[in-house]
Amino acid sequence: MDRVAVLLYILLVIMGWLNIYAAVYDEEHQSILDTTQKYGKQLIWIGGASIIAFCILLIDANFYTAFAYFFYGFILLLNILVIFLGREVKGSHSWFRFGDVGIQPAEFMKFATNLALAKYLSNVNIVVNQQFRLKIRDIFKNYKNTLYALAFIGIPLVIIKKFQDETGLALVFAAFVIVMYREGLSVNFLIFGMMTAMLFVLSLIVSTSSLLIFLGVMALLSFLFIRRNRLNILIVSGIYLLGATVVLGTNYMYNKLDDHQRVRIDVLLGRGNVDMQKEGYNVKQAKIAIGSGGLLGKGYLQGTQTKYDFVPEQDTDFIFCTVGEEWGFVGSLIVILLQLTLVLRIIFLAERQRSDFSRIYGYGVASILFFHLMVNIGMTIGLMPVIGIPLPFFSYGGSSLWSFTILLFIFIKLDANRLLILR
Amino acid sequence: MSNNVQLADRKITIGGFFIVVILIYLIRLFYIQIIDDRYKLDARNNALRIVTEYPLRGYILDRNGKLMVSNEPSYDLMVIPREAKGCDTLSLCEVLGITKEDFFKRMKKASQAPNSPRKQSIFEKQMSARVYAALQEKQYRFKGFFVQKRAVRKYRKPIAGHLLGYVGEVSKEKAEKDPYYQEGDYIGVSGMERGYEEALRGKKGKQIAVSDVHNKIIGRYMNGKYDTAAVPGKPLYSSIDMDLQEYGEWLLQGKKGALVAIEPETGEILALISAPSYDPNLLIGGKERARNFARLYQDSTLPLFNRALTAMYPPGSIFKLIDALIAQNDNLITRSTSFPCARGYPPMGGKPKCHPHPPVDLVGSVAYSCNSYYSYVFREIVDQRRFPRFIDGYNHWREMVKTFGPGTRLGTDLPFDKPGNVPSVDYYNKVFGKNAWRSNTIVSLGIGQAELTLVPLQMANVVAIIANRGYYYTPHVVKGIGNEKKIDQKFKIKHNTAVTKREYYENIIDGMEKCFNQPGGTAYTSKVPGITACGKTGTAENPHGRSHAVFLAFAPRENPKIAIACIVENAGFGGTWSAPIVSLMIEKYLTGKITRPEFEKRIQQVDLIQGKNLITTEFH
Incomplete structure (x- = not known):
């Protein structure tokens, strides 16, 4: 068992718990063990998480490989059932309710997808070797496995976004692209994806016509520098036409977004006339809270911005504000570095695996944790649009804590078992 | 692999x-936490507290600049439960006149979600000035309590409740x-308060106050850089003539019904009355509000029901005017056309029935309101040769009628108006079966009975159309919003009806003039002295009881200044009750005085609700 990873996990969970106490601190319920309050409840969740972690370590490692597809299918089924049976919370059907306790199956889809993807990718090859030819049959042959792998990711993404209306939880599945990249995903996909994203953002900031002119000039320049055979000309013009389509389609797509999502992007890009007292309120309050922390922070339980409810969702998605306000830059640095160390540690561990399955699974864990870290902290400091996803091990909530615990500890178990695997 | x-x-x-x-994130964090001090607060670890400043609601003035609605200060007692420890509970209860149990119940409510022990919430709403003074005297004993000043509405006169509407606490959903x-x-x-909410409410202001750890306010955040001042609501310049409105409500006392007066050339509403009405000051808020509301709500005469906009009445004979216009427009009748009348409509064995009158042409048919004449006219329109199927004829009639307003919501600036009803072909197919009905089945539509309904506002709009000879502006109650006096452009759009030829209007107006001015005309006894008024009576048959008396009129004949529709429920013939009221209203509006005090007294004092009929028989 890798002690470094486990130690980091324990440290982060305890820090998270203390932070939740600070975020919902209430003079009338001073005991941190008071289970009517969120910090008391979080303690119960933490207890549950330790039992889960312990059980995972006890089970034979082969079990996870053998039942990977079963987990995927079963939890996918739960995610479909919750659409019909789940109680509605803030307009989305993503919670099963058992009395006072809610379970969000989408959280558990992460480790299940990770298992299934690892199993699939360890059996097939997604590296593209064949000579590139513009024949449908060849393209399909080259990218068939990639497309299947993308389907493993895409199905839960669509279900969670479209039918459960949990944009944040769904976007997490994009993190698996990093895993696929490690396993040989063609760089073309990444370049294509990044270009599209860049053009999308650009066309929101710059006027459509100037962007189109820019693309046209670039296309002409490209023609000067390539070997002008039929194939190359076809590819280059195809790429620029696609680019133009993205630019022209942006406004359409953008208007298709929900109002609140559009506003969040506007807030981020400083677009249009966003009212900072209304739409930009969360982000502004979050920045004030973090910014007021200074170098060393105001001290534990001394935060005023977070304590007096200025920051919304301060115990879940905006928990990082409490860190920033009470522990200052130094505290934030420590928390972020601890999280990053855990992620990098997992990558290190993944690389030393003998089995492909374990390595791929490890990369999945690292990617998911990193994605959460990036989006969650990014939105509190105004570098990402507001997307509701938790900060791993810190945010209040049983489903997310348990899901991260399961995700991580399966990997720790696989790693502990690595020497027993014969190639 | x-x-x-x-x-x-x-x-x-x-x-x-x-x-x-x-790394990028850390640089950014370093920047906002250490370099940029925009986000810094006072070094003494202070907190911000947002204090909302409520703007004054806009005033409402009438068309002559008289104040109709203004504001009055009121005092809410607020509490922050966490700080209310060590408060002199007993004397507070005494001052407010509540029991100790009440006190704890309210404190509990203020502490629980959605309220919070840390946040202020209302403890007692709209205290009287006397209670407020008593509280101030002992303020030091009531820790955690403070008084917040707000404004409540003051309606200058106890009239126009339906028109002005009222202000209340916003619903949770909203x-x-x-x-x-x-x-x-x-x-x-409701009413104008709802229709013009956005203009009247103004804009809330916000002060960001800095408070210390004891939650005491010690200053303003960034010297008020992020504060916004409250913007008072805009005044509304109403088109209502308050004196006319008051006079009309006085005349309609003791009666159920509605009256709407419009200035034809602009579509501005001069008076809009629903009787019985209520004093809008009953509903401004406070403890009495709930009690008053319940009392009004339970009253069997439905004083809260705005009859002028939402009561759908059969129009009765006044609808004949529209038929006459359509038939002329379709070249089916002329001024000299006459039809037989045998105390009823001959082809259907004397139904619908008619009253005795001399033989009539078009003008006479209006003056004497001949039922037989309009049964013929209606069937002529619907059964025109040029339509292959009779339902096409019916649809043609229906579409023509709709251009006069019935069957659609007029789109006035008051909320909740109803569309009335002009039955569709589908409706009759359902009732009678497909192809199982003909023009004679529905002939009573021609005289404004059966399923045909209009709201009083639409009736008034119909007279305005006739007064204008063919067009109207959507009726509205506001002439100008704010000091720039802008109004919605839709009230400046001229709507033409399907009949625009002046001559056709003059023909029926001749009849309407006779109705007032020729002996034997249906409203001759209500002749307006010195003014050429034109009117039409109607008797709306009511399946639930006595007919409703309908009357509409405009005056003067040339350059009309006022168009009125009036309906009095269960009052029988239109000439008896509605016409005198309309006649007095016209005189009041055009001359400013009443030359017929006896006449006025008799009309005003009659109480149709209690059944006390003070009017002598000579008046019938």
């Missing part, structure tokens, strides 16, 4: 990407949907 060596190098790219992103409102805010609930 993708275990080749080159791919293993990708770990560097991935790890590098992670590290770069985190507060959740609209970010402007918070629970406990006030919002226009």
Whole structure:
């Protein structure tokens, strides 16, 4: 068992718990063990998480490989059932309710997808070797496995976004692209994806016509520098036409977004006339809270911005504000570095695996944790649009804590078992 | 198996990407936490507290600049439960006149979600000035309590309740949907207060106060840089003539019904009355509000029901005017056309029935309101040769009628108006079966009975159309919003009806003039002295009881200044009750005085609700 990873996990969970106490601190319920309050409840969740972690370590490692597809299918089924049976919370059907306790199956889809993807990718090859030819049959042959792998990711993404209306939880599945990249995903996909994203953002900031002119000039320049055979000309013009389509389609797509999502992007890009007292309120309050922390922070339980409810969702998605306000830059640095160390540690561990399955699974864990870290902290400091996803091990909530615990500890178990695997 | 060596190098790219992103984040954090002091607060660890400043609601003035609605200060007692420890509970209860149990119940409510022990919430709403003074005297004993000043509406006269509407606390759903409102805010609930809510409410201001750890306010955040001042609501310049409105409400006392007066050339509403009415000051708020509301709500005469906009009455004979216009427009009748009348409509064995009168042409048919004449006219329109099927004829009639307003909501600036009803072909197919009905089945539509209904506002609009000889402006009650006196452009759009030829209007107006001015005309006894008024009586048959008396009129004949429709429920023939009221209203509006005090007294004092009929028989 890798002690470094486990130690980091324990440290982060305890820090998270203390932070939740600070975020919902209430003079009338001073005991941190008071289970009517969120910090008391979080303690119960933490207890549950330790039992889960312990059980995972006890089970034979082969079990996870053998039942990977079963987990995927079963939890996918739960995610479909919750659409019909789940109680509605803030307009989305993503919670099963058992009395006072809610379970969000989408959280558990992460480790299940990770298992299934690892199993699939360890059996097939997604590296593209064949000579590139513009024949449908060849393209399909080259990218068939990639497309299947993308389907493993895409199905839960669509279900969670479209039918459960949990944009944040769904976007997490994009993190698996990093895993696929490690396993040989063609760089073309990444370049294509990044270009599209860049053009999308650009066309929101710059006027459509100037962007189109820019693309046209670039296309002409490209023609000067390539070997002008039929194939190359076809590819280059195809790429620029696609680019133009993205630019022209942006406004359409953008208007298709929900109002609140559009506003969040506007807030981020400083677009249009966003009212900072209304739409930009969360982000502004979050920045004030973090910014007021200074170098060393105001001290534990001394935060005023977070304590007096200025920051919304301060115990879940905006928990990082409490860190920033009470522990200052130094505290934030420590928390972020601890999280990053855990992620990098997992990558290190993944690389030393003998089995492909374990390595791929490890990369999945690292990617998911990193994605959460990036989006969650990014939105509190105004570098990402507001997307509701938790900060791993810190945010209040049983489903997310348990899901991260399961995700991580399966990997720790696989790693502990690595020497027993014969190639 | 993708275990080749080159791919293993990708770990560097991935790890590098992670590290770069985190580095960017750390630089950003360093910037906002250490370099940029925009987000810094006072070094003494202070907190911000947002204090909302409520704007004054806009005043409402009548067309002559008389104040109709203004504001009055009121005092809410607020509490922050966490700070209310050590408060002199007993004397507070005494001052407010509540029991100790009440006190604890309210404290509990203020502490629980959605309220919070840390936040202020209302403890007692709209205290009287006397209670307020008593509280101030002992303020030091009531820790955690403070008084917040707000304004409540003051309606200058106890009239126009339906028209002005009232203001009430915003509903939970609305507060959740609209970010402007918070629970406990006030919002226009009905009438003009609702229709012009956005103009009247103004804009809330916000002061960001800095308070210390004891929650005491010690200053303003950034010297008030982020504060916004409250913007008072805009005044509304109403088109209502308050004196006319008051006079009309006085005349309609003791009666159920409605009256709407419009200035034809602009579509401005001069008076809009629903009787019985109520004093809008009953509903301004406070403890009495709930009690008053319940009492009004339970009253069997339905004083809260705005008959002028929402009561759908059969129009009765006044509808003949529209038939006459359509028939002329379709070249089916002329001024000299006459039809037989045998105390009823001959082809259907004398039904619908008619009253005795001399033989009539078009003008006479209006003056004497001949039922037989309009049964013929209606069937002529519907059964025109040019339509292959009779339902096409019916639809033609229906579409023509709709251009005069019935069957659609007029789109006035008051909320909740009803469309009335002009039955569709589908409706009759359902009732009678397909192809099982003909023009004679529905002939009573021609005289404004059966399923045909209009709201009083639409009736008034019909007279305005006739007064204008063919067009109207959507009726509205506001002439100008704010000091720039702008109004919605839709009230400046001229709507033409399907009949625009002046001559056709003059023909029926000749009849309407006779109705007032020729002996034997249906409203001759209500002749307006010195003014050429034109009117039409109607008797709306009511399946639930005695007929409703309908009357509409405009005056003077040339350059009309006022168009009125009046309906008095269960009062029988239109000439008896509605016509005198309309006649007095016209005289009052055009001359400013009443020359017939006896006549006025008899009309005003009659109480049709209690059944006390003071009018002598000579008046019938």
